[in-house]
Amino acid sequence: MSTTTEKRSTWDFSYFKSDLQGGLVSFLVAVPLCLGIALASGAPLFSGIIAGIVGGLVVGALSRSAVSISGPEAGLIMVVLSGLEVLGSFEVLQLAICVAGVMQVILGLLRAGIISNFFPSSVIKGMLAAIGIILILKQIPHILGYDADAVESLALFPWTGGNIRALLTHAIEEFNPTALVIALASLTVLLVWERPFFRANPVLAKIPAALVVIVLGLGLNALAYLLYPAYALTGTHLVQLPIPHSMAEFAGLFTLPDFSQLTNPKVYTTAFAIALVASLEALLAIEATDELDPLKRKTPTNRELKAQGAGNLVSGLLGGLPLTSVIVRSSVSINAGGRTKLAALMHGSFLLLSVVLFPRLLNMIPWAALAAILLVTGYKLARVSIFRQHIQAGIMEFLPFIVTIVAILLTDLLIGIGVGAAAGMFFILRETYKNAHFFHSYSVQGQDHLRISLGEHVSFLNKASIMTVLKDIPADTTVEIDGTNSAFIDRDVLSAIENFRETARQRNIQLVFLRKGEEYAQNLAKQPHVTSKEADFEAYYKLFQNNRNWVAEKLRRNPRFFETAAQQIPKFLFIGCSDNHVSVSEMTGTAPGEVFVHRNVANLVVSTDLNLMSVLQYAVEVLQIQHIIVCGHYGCRGVQAAMQSVDAGVVSNWLTSVRDVMHRHQHELGELETEEERYRRLVELNVIEQVYNLHQTVTVQNAYQKSAPLHLHGWVYDIHGGIIRDLEVDVRRDFAEYDAIFRYQVAPEGLRRLPGELYQAPSIYSMSAGQGRTPIIAIPPFDYDNPLGVP
Numbered sequence: 001m002s003t004t005t006e007k008r009s010t011w012d013f014s015y016f017k018s019d020l021q022g023g024l025v026s027f028l029v030a031v032p033l034c035l036g037i038a039l040a041s042g043a044p045l046f047s048g049i050i051a052g053i054v055g056g057l058v059v060g061a062l063s064r065s066a067v068s069i070s071g072p073e074a075g076l077i078m079v080v081l082s083g084l085e086v087l088g089s090f091e092v093l094q095l096a097i098c099v100a101g102v103m104q105v106i107l108g109l110l111r112a113g114i115i116s117n118f119f120p121s122s123v124i125k126g127m128l129a130a131i132g133i134i135l136i137l138k139q140i141p142h143i144l145g146y147d148a149d150a151v152e153s154l155a156l157f158p159w160t161g162g163n164i165r166a167l168l169t170h171a172i173e174e175f176n177p178t179a180l181v182i183a184l185a186s187l188t189v190l191l192v193w194e195r196p197f198f199r200a201n202p203v204l205a206k207i208p209a210a211l212v213v214i215v216l217g218l219g220l221n222a223l224a225y226l227l228y229p230a231y232a233l234t235g236t237h238l239v240q241l242p243i244p245h246s247m248a249e250f251a252g253l254f255t256l257p258d259f260s261q262l263t264n265p266k267v268y269t270t271a272f273a274i275a276l277v278a279s280l281e282a283l284l285a286i287e288a289t290d291e292l293d294p295l296k297r298k299t300p301t302n303r304e305l306k307a308q309g310a311g312n313l314v315s316g317l318l319g320g321l322p323l324t325s326v327i328v329r330s331s332v333s334i335n336a337g338g339r340t341k342l343a344a345l346m347h348g349s350f351l352l353l354s355v356v357l358f359p360r361l362l363n364m365i366p367w368a369a370l371a372a373i374l375l376v377t378g379y380k381l382a383r384v385s386i387f388r389q390h391i392q393a394g395i396m397e398f399l400p401f402i403v404t405i406v407a408i409l410l411t412d413l414l415i416g417i418g419v420g421a422a423a424g425m426f427f428i429l430r431e432t433y434k435n436a437h438f439f440h441s442y443s444v445q446g447q448d449h450l451r452i453s454l455g456e457h458v459s460f461l462n463k464a465s466i467m468t469v470l471k472d473i474p475a476d477t478t479v480e481i482d483g484t485n486s487a488f489i490d491r492d493v494l495s496a497i498e499n500f501r502e503t504a505r506q507r508n509i510q511l512v513f514l515r516k517g518e519e520y521a522q523n524l525a526k527q528p529h530v531t532s533k534e535a536d537f538e539a540y541y542k543l544f545q546n547n548r549n550w551v552a553e554k555l556r557r558n559p560r561f562f563e564t565a566a567q568q569i570p571k572f573l574f575i576g577c578s579d580n581h582v583s584v585s586e587m588t589g590t591a592p593g594e595v596f597v598h599r600n601v602a603n604l605v606v607s608t609d610l611n612l613m614s615v616l617q618y619a620v621e622v623l624q625i626q627h628i629i630v631c632g633h634y635g636c637r638g639v640q641a642a643m644q645s646v647d648a649g650v651v652s653n654w655l656t657s658v659r660d661v662m663h664r665h666q667h668e669l670g671e672l673e674t675e676e677e678r679y680r681r682l683v684e685l686n687v688i689e690q691v692y693n694l695h696q697t698v699t700v701q702n703a704y705q706k707s708a709p710l711h712l713h714g715w716v717y718d719i720h721g722g723i724i725r726d727l728e729v730d731v732r733r734d735f736a737e738y739d740a741i742f743r744y745q746v747a748p749e750g751l752r753r754l755p756g757e758l759y760q761a762p763s764i765y766s767m768s769a770g771q772g773r774t775p776i777i778a779i780p781p782f783d784y785d786n787p788l789g790v791p
Contacts, residue, residue, distance in 0.1 A: 015339040017206070022338020023056075023346025025210035026069055026329045029370055030351065031362055032239045033328070037072045041080040043090055043321055046242050046253040048072045049355055050320030056348020058314050059323070060341055062307035064671055065299040068289045069329040069344045070311060072321040075281050075413050076274070080321060083270040090319075092267065094257035097316030099271035104279055104309030113301025116283040120428075122390065122397045123420040124287050126404030130416065131327055132381025133409065135374050141168060142371035143183040145176025147236045178224050178231045179368040185220060186213040186372030210336055210373050217369025233366050241359045250356070255319035274312070277414065278324040282308045284417060285325035292334050296684070296727070300673035332377050400424035448476065451549075454483045460492045470500050475507040483513065570596040573619040573628045575612070575690070577603040580633045580717060587717060587724060596623060601651060602638030602658050602686065603630055605693040617699045626709050628694060631724075632687040633717040639683050658682075661689045687714040688729050695731040 030052050038048030055070030063070075083093050107113075141147070192198060193209035225232035244250035261267055286299045304325070311323050333343045354362050390401045404420025411419075450473060452466070473479055481497060483489055501511045554561040572595045574584050579602075584595050598615045605612065619625040632639070641651070642658035662669065665685050669678045691714040694700060703710045714729040 013342070015337075016342065018337035018339050019342035020346055021208040021211070022333035022336045022343035024350060025208060025336035025373065026333040026338070026343070027347045027350035027354070028210065028214055028365065029332050029373060030069075030071060030329050030347065031241060031354065032367065032370060034072055034351075035240060037074055037077060038321060041072075041077050041321060042084050043080060043093075044253075044255075044319070046355075047090070047319055047321045049241070049351060050254070050318050051315045051323045053348050053351045054311050054315040054318065054320055055323045055326075056344050056346075056351060058348075059307045059311035059325075060344030060348055062303075062310055063299070063341065063344075064303050064307075064673070065286055065289065065325070065344075066295065066297045066340050067293045067330055067334050067338055067343070068286055068299065068304075068325045069333055069338075069347050070282075070308065070323050070325050071329060073281060073324050073326045076277060076322050076324065079270075079273050079277050083274065086266050086270060087261075087264075089258065091255060091258035092261045092264070093270070094255065094316045094319060095259060095261055096267045096270040097274060097320075097322050098257055098313050099268060100274035100278065100322060101309045101311070101313030101316060103271060103275040104312060105306050106309075107275070107279060108302045108305030108309060111302050112279075113283060113303075113305050115280075116287045116301050119284065119287060119417070119421055120400055120424040121291070122393075122401040123404045123417060123424050124284070124291060125386065125390070126401040126420050127284065127408060127413070127417055128288050128291065128327065128331075129382040129386055129401070130405040130408035131413075132378040132383075133405070135328065135378030136382070139371040139375040139378070141171035142367045143180060143375070144171040144174075145179035145233075145237065145368070146171035146174045147179075147367040176231075176233070176237070178221065178233055179237060179366065182217050182220050182233075182366050182368040183372050185216055186369045187375065189213050189216060190372060190376045208336055210332075213369050213372055214365055217366045218364055221364070221366050233368070237367055239362050239365045239367070239370075241355065241362050243359045243363070244355075253319070257316055274322045275309075278308065278312065278322055279305060280414060282325040284413075285327045285330070288327050289325070289330045289334070292331055294334070295339065297668070298672065298677060298681070300677075303673060328374070328377070331381060332373065335377055335380060396427045400427065448474065449478045449480065452479065452481045454481065454486045454489065458483075458486055458489045458493050460490045463490070463493050463496055466493060467496055467500070470497075473504075473509060475509065478510040479504070479512070481511070481513045570594055570619075570623060571626045572596065573598070573616070573623075573625045574631060575599075575603055575605065575629065575694075576631045577601065577633055577636055577638065579635075579637050580631075580719065582717070582719070582722075587722075596625060601654055602636060602642070603632050603690060604654070604657055604686075605630065605690040605697070606657060607693070607697065613697070613699070616694075616697060620699050620703050620708070620710065624708075627711050627713060628700075629713045629715055630687050630690045630694060631715040631717055632683045632690075633719055634680050634683055635719045636683055639686055640679060643679060643682060657689070658686050661686050664689075684716055684727060687716055687727060690714070691729045691731060 031049075034048035034052040035045050038045050041048075052071040055072075059070040080093065083096055084090065087093050087096065189212050190209050193204075193212070198204045221233050242253065244253060282304060283301055286301060286304050290297065290299055308324060315321065315323055329347070333347065338344075390398045400420050400423045403423040404416055406416075407419035408416025410416075452469065454466075458466075470479070497511075497513060501513075504511050570593060572590075574595050574597045576584065576597065576599045578599045580599075584590065584597050585592060588595065596615075596619050598612060600609070600612065607613070616628075619628070638651070638655055639658055642655040643662060662682055662685075665682075668685075669681060672678045672681060691712050694712055700710065700712070712729065712731050714727040716725045716727060717723075718725070
């Protein structure tokens with residue numbers, strides 16, 4: 001990809017309004033938190049603001065994260081406190097922060113960002129839920145009017161100091177009715193603003209709810225001051241930003257590091273501690289904010305380490321605290337509408353302008369109003385549905401999730417993540433040991449057979465259990481070890497099986513070891529007593545044997561299995577890829593007949609494909625399907641061929657629509673760091689596009705007009721992990737965005753307003769210019785609903 005395209009794809013102004021809202025709201029929340037963290041760290045108050053400005057402007061400009069916002073974070077408080085104690089002055093600590101930034105840049109160059117891939121998603125989601133719970137509980141004192149503790153540290157029971165019980169006790173003792181009224185009014189606005197009436201209103205929908213909350217808080221407090229001055233919120237109940245009275249005072253807020261301490265070894269030990277904690281928190285926060293990203297983009301972690309290092313280097317040079325990616329600020333921005341890195345830049349710009357232009361106005365904002373915003377943010381991070389999803393996912397998902405939450409609540413963020421990751425690793429090892437192989441015995445023409453099916457990942461941990469099974473096999477038995485579904489078999493296990501082959505011959509045990517893919521025929525030919533000619537047909541004849549075994553097994557478990565399957569009425573239509581070799585029943589755990597299946601190369605929905613259109617009409621109108629699923633898969637060779645523009649005959653024409661998707665999203669794909677990441681993202685974008693195509697078909701639109709309970713879904717299947725991911729495509733919402741703007745169509749007689757709801761994405765229209773002349777290709781310009789003329 002060219003350099004020009006790369007630069008252009010880095011900056012996307014299509015979400016400017018949403019990013020402005022996200023940056024503004026996160027800035028309002030960040031001001032008191034930056035000051036509170038600086039206060040708790042024993043550093044100058046303004047150092048927290050400097051770190052916030054640098055996190056927004058420097059890291060925001062260099063990072064490729066779409067939604068993360070960086071700044072000072074409560075998890076670094078103890079590192080800063082201990083660093084100040086060891087080094088003796090803040091200027092020397094600044095030097096350590098600069099060195100830490102250089103170390104982070106080196107870690108990025110060494111590609112250490114890969115460490116984030118070793119944390120299970122259940123642990124990351126547990127971290128988000130724990131932060132949500134802490135945010136909720138930490139706001140209760142502010143809602144009741146106790147604002148002395150301005151630090152929203154990510155620990156519920158900090159054993160080294162005060163805890164939430166002490167905060168609540170102080171809050172009840174110092175109850176302030178004005179703060180409660182402001183908080184309740186703010187919560188009401190935030191909740192009401194989510195209602196359909198407000199979201200559908202063309203004026204109110206453009207106003208961020210958080211901004212309304214801030215204005216409301218200012219107004220109510222001003223009203224209390226006019227009517228009952230004693231009840232007005234002052235002092236610690238309001239934001240407290242330093243106010244410089246001259247340029248000299250403003251310049252004095254910035255300090256330089258003490259470079260004379262470069263030879264002090266304590267500087268480097270402190271720098272290493274800062275770099276380690278800040279890097280780990282940044283990687284975990286990036287992983288978490290990617291989960292929250294509505295567009296599900298993936299941040300290059302090595303690039304993020306470099307950006308964080310540059311941010312800490314600049315922050316240390318200017319007199320700021322160490323910084324990292326902050327989940328609270330990022331999630332507040334996302335909830336307010338932030339969608340690209342412009343939100344982080346807006347965040348940093350507002351922080352800079354606030355200390356220069358209007359610090360007094362910010363110092364009038366009540367903590368209670370900000371607490372309401374954080375309370376709603378906390379609820380969205382820890383909503384009940386998230387817990388329900390993990391319970392339904394099973395014990396392997398739920399226990400690491402809940403262990404992470406409890407550990408973070410009882411200790412701190414990094415320790416809690418470590419405990420959660422350890423719990424996740426325990427279950428992974430446990431399941432690997434238990435599910436490495438399955439075996440059953442059966443008889444064919446009076447001869448004993450034993451079938452051992454190996455799991456997807458067979459490591460050295462499974463060697464002992466497999467050898468125990470093989471050791472107990474009786475003589476005169478045919479043993480079939482099926483490794484065709486194994487993505488990895490450890491060399492120790494392979495050696496053990498081959499050693500068993502030699503000893504098995506002495507007991508007249510016939511061993512057939514089947515391997516996957518291209519190794520299949522080669523391994524068959526190596527089996528004893530099997531000629532090369534017989535090996536050519538062994539796999540073919542084995543299909544019939546497997547069928548008979550399968551029938552016998554199904555009838556043994558349920559004598560009416562096939563009778564019941566024939567009576568199934570499917571509720572799902574599955575449109576998948578021919579290249580995905582895993583059956584739908586195995587992927588979804590459904591019985592035959594529960595899912596109506598159609599497959600083609602790259603799971604495309606093309607209106608000229610009569611095969612698919614016939615399947616779709618039959619499924620919707622005859623079978624009355626309720627859910628239609630378009631399922632792509634990572635590793636799709638059709639999508640890969642489309643990316644590489646390989647001329648493969650007819651299939652190249654078929655893949656034209658995939659190439660169209662790639663060109664349509666070239667900016668987003670260009671931001672990704674590796675070809676593999678672009679390939680995986682194109683698989684997802686292709687699924688989303690096919691769901692849109694499905695939505696536009698006549699069959700689906702007719703079903704909608706008849707109010708049929710029809711739902712469209714986009715999935716991606718991971719062929720290496722076996723996990724299905726729901727892309728959460730909301731077609732009606734996405735197409736509703738076009739309805740307010742693209743209502744007109746160019747027709748020969750002029751502009752014609754499209755009636756009803758718009759269910760087809762806006763496109764370039766063609767109109768005839770007369771006989772013998774080429775058609776005019778045009779789309780009219782609009783000012784909201786008003787056409788500005790006929791092109």
